[in-house]
Amino acid sequence: MRLKDKVTIVTGGAQGLGRAMAERFAEEGAKVVALDMKEAEFDHEAIESRVLDVTDVDACKAVVDSILESYGKIDVLVNNAGITQDAMTKKMTDEQWDKVLNVNLKGVFNLTRHVGPRMEKDGGGAILNISSVVGEYGNIGQANYAASKAGLLGLSKTWAKEFARKGTPVRVNAIAPGYIMTDILKTVPQDLLDKFAGMTMLKRLGEPREIADTAVFLASDEASYITGQTISVNGGMRL
Numbered sequence: 533m534r535l536k537d538k539v540t541i542v543t544g545g546a547q548g549l550g551r552a553m554a555e556r557f558a559e560e561g562a563k564v565v566a567l568d569m570k571e572a573e574f575d576h577e578a579i580e581s582r583v584l585d586v587t588d589v590d591a592c593k594a595v596v597d598s599i600l601e602s603y604g605k606i607d608v609l610v611n612n613a614g615i616t617q618d619a620m621t622k623k624m625t626d627e628q629w630d631k632v633l634n635v636n637l638k639g640v641f642n643l644t645r646h647v648g649p650r651m652e653k654d655g656g657g658a659i660l661n662i663s664s665v666v667g668e669y670g671n672i673g674q675a676n677y678a679a680s681k682a683g684l685l686g687l688s689k690t691w692a693k694e695f696a697r698k699g700t701p702v703r704v705n706a707i708a709p710g711y712i713m714t715d716i717l718k719t720v721p722q723d724l725l726d727k728f729a730g731m732t733m734l735k736r737l738g739e740p741r742e743i744a745d746t747a748v749f750l751a752s753d754e755a756s757y758i759t760g761q762t763i764s765v766n767g768g769m770r771l
């Protein structure tokens with residue numbers, strides 16, 4: 533029960549890494565609100581599912597207000613919702629660029645602009661931004677995605693300073709996963725996935741649970757002196 537009664541928002545919580553984190557947080561005693569464009573059902577009674585498009589500026593403000601009304605506080609925010617729309621730079625459309633930046637980067641701003649100051653007012657909290665190995669090292673055909681995920685690293689460091697500037701323990705960290713088997717990889721050909729696995733020191737792709745375990749640690753009081761950091765969870769990979 534490392535997160536007992538911690539009110540936690542997980543965006544993109546319907547499936548993949550977000551779902552793994554929502555379930556893992558609930559196992560540790562958190563009260564979880566899983567936000568996603570898609571409706572989702574959970575077996576765990578401590579997980580509530582709500583529909584939210586993180587690009588909808590007004591809906592983000594409304595959902596934060598509504599969660600505060602229901603739960604009285606927000607202890608943890610996991611900004612996990614993300615998409616890919618890959619193309620080589622010379623072929624990338626404005627729509628592909630805008631869509632990925634709008635969900636992956638602006639979507640994180642849309643929620644955190646309300647949650648971060650509230651955590652500061654309430655005396656503390658933890659914010660996790662789910663970046664990527666691609667944000668750390670870049671990747672061919674993913675200019676939009678790499679820019680969005682690198683942007684999250686700058687945002688995390690900025691918010692780690694901004695929300696704690698008066699000494700309030702609001703901690704902001706980024707997790708940079710390597711390649712983890714979820715739907716986001718379903719368009720990646722198997723030979724490329726095998727190649728990515730071979731590029732790790734551990735010679736395999738990651739499991740959603742391994743990201744969720746890292747998130748639990750960073751959200752918990754065990755990580756009370758860790759802020760403004762990027763934790764790479766990638767089996768020892770460099771792209």
Ligand SMILES: NC(=O)c1ccc[n+]([C@@H]2O[C@H](COP(=O)([O-])OP(=O)(O)OC[C@H]3O[C@@H](n4cnc5c(N)ncnc54)[C@H](O)[C@@H]3O)[C@@H](O)[C@H]2O)c1
Pocket residue numbers: 543544545546547548549550567568569570584585586587612613614615635639662663664665708709710711712713714715716717
């Ligand atoms: N799986 C990996 O290998 C990997 C690696 C590095 C980083 N990541 C990052 O981890 C996060 C989760 O990825 P995943 O692998 O679970 O992907 P996924 O596609 O399985 O899940 C993403 C979830 O986000 C939701 N979502 C998409 N757009 C949204 C929006 N506008 N508003 C609300 N919800 C929205 C989707 O409905 C989906 O449930 C993403 O930010 C992704 O970039 C994943």
